[in-house]
Amino acid sequence: MKEIIILYKEVGKPPELRKVENNVEIFEKLLGGKFQKMQYEEVIILFRKDNNSLLPNVYINSRFMEIGTSLKGTIIITLEENDSFKSLNKEQALKYARFLVNESFTYKPINEKKNIQVIEEKIM
16 A cells, blocks of 8 residues: 555644555544544545544634534544545645644643643634
């Protein structure tokens, strides 16, 4: 299998560029289960289907003046062409890494057990 370059973002952590095998099972392992796709501008965002119990990661608003959505859990940003995932180029990686930093929820520990609370919430 061919390797591709993706952006990988866990909740509460900065985005990472990763080189991964272009394989559905690898994406499922990285995301913690079956995933769904969301088109955002020129890229595809992958996130876990069963994510109700997960913390919000990033806020996505794809249409001007409309209410967006919070994607929960780990996400992956990549490209898709003819039902196959493709690598991000350098410009895309930088653009969407900045986007992820700007639109991420920020969390901090509130006690020794590492329970967390939202300290910044993106609302439009």
